[in-house]
Amino acid sequence: MLSFFLVILMIKIGAHMPISYGFEKVPQMTVDSGGNTFQIFPHSPRTWRASLPSKKVAEEFQVQMKKYEIPFEAVFCHCGYLINLASPKDDIWHKSVELLITEGKICHLLGIPYLNVHPGSHTGAGEEEGMNRIVKALNEFLKTVPTVTVLLENVSPKGGNIGYTMEQLAQIINVVDQPSRIAVTYDTCHGFDAGYDITSKEGVERLLDEMEKSFGLWRVKMIHLNDSKAPLGKPLDRHENIGKGYIGDKGFRNFLSFEQIQNIPWVLETPNEEDLYTKEIAHVKSLIGLI
Ligand SMILES: [Zn+2]
Numbered sequence: 001m002l003s004f005f006l007v008i009l010m011i012k013i014g015a016h017m018p019i020s021y022g023f024e025k026v027p028q029m030t031v032d033s034g035g036n037t038f039q040i041f042p043h044s045p046r047t048w049r050a051s052l053p054s055k056k057v058a059e060e061f062q063v064q065m066k067k068y069e070i071p072f073e074a075v076f077c078h079c080g081y082l083i084n085l086a087s088p089k090d091d092i093w094h095k096s097v098e099l100l101i102t103e104g105k106i107c108h109l110l111g112i113p114y115l116n117v118h119p120g121s122h123t124g125a126g127e128e129e130g131m132n133r134i135v136k137a138l139n140e141f142l143k144t145v146p147t148v149t150v151l152l153e154n155v156s157p158k159g160g161n162i163g164y165t166m167e168q169l170a171q172i173i174n175v176v177d178q179p180s181r182i183a184v185t186y187d188t189c190h191g192f193d194a195g196y197d198i199t200s201k202e203g204v205e206r207l208l209d210e211m212e213k214s215f216g217l218w219r220v221k222m223i224h225l226n227d228s229k230a231p232l233g234k235p236l237d238r239h240e241n242i243g244k245g246y247i248g249d250k251g252f253r254n255f256l257s258f259e260q261i262q263n264i265p266w267v268l269e270t271p272n273e274e275d276l277y278t279k280e281i282a283h284v285k286s287l288i289g290l291i
């Protein structure tokens with residue numbers, strides 16, 4: 001019983017926070033919303049432009065992290081939407097690698113250890129070709145940005161996306177130059193799209209087993225906690241608020257009851273920015289009896 005309470009006390013939960021008020025406001029907004037971890041974009045995600053934070057901003061961010069007692073080892077950046085590391089078009093591929101490297105430098109300056117990346121879409125060129133481009137891009141990144149770990153996020157199996165099974169993620173990890181610097185994010189909505197059914201005990205056990213066999217469960221550093229507007233196996237990639245989609249409260253109660261899942265930070269990416277996720281974070285906590 002005591003160990004149950006210790007695990008529950010250590011749970012890391014938060015959400016994707018806006019950066020429109022400045023990086024330095026994120027730690028306070030996180031704590032105000034009831035969270036103790038967060039994800040942010042390192043720049044405006046729908047543009048190719050990204051600039052490094054000034055020394056003053058980076059220092060203030062670190063002061064605020066300390067003030068609100070958020071440990072650096074559990075905070076994350078998410079790459080911009082235009083990046084496609086699998087693109088068969090040379091100009092897009094080069095721009096993508098360049099922007100990813102800038103994002104890595106922003107993470108480094110802020111002290112954020114993880115950059116979450118969508119592996120990419122081959123846009124018709126085929127998975128093998130796409131996979132080769134991704135590996136080449138990651139090798140460029142790893143060589144240029146020394147301190148940041150890349151998190152490969154499982155994606156929805158649509159539009160030529162690569163990385164919708166645990167095995168595909170492992171195929172990338174197995175051939176990059178520095179595999180110790182590649183880890184994984186599991187997105188529950190994208191996984192549900194790809195047929196991973198976390199609403200049953202057996203389904204979660206199967207997923208954990210597949211992760212362990214493919215790349216080792218230790219490598220999963222973040223869970224993107226999203227319900228799904230689409231039923232199991234329908235690749236729509238439409239995030240829904242927790243409890244309102246096809247995974248549902250019952251499904252999440254099941255998924256979140258696993259100790260292996262409780263040991264990994266949970267980050268909400270649901271359509272919910274009005275109250276900065278305060279109600280939804282409380283709702284998730286209530287599902288596991290935390291409040
Ligand atoms: Zn994502």
Ligand SMILES: [Zn+2]
Nearest residue numbers: 153187224269
């Ligand atoms: Zn996600």
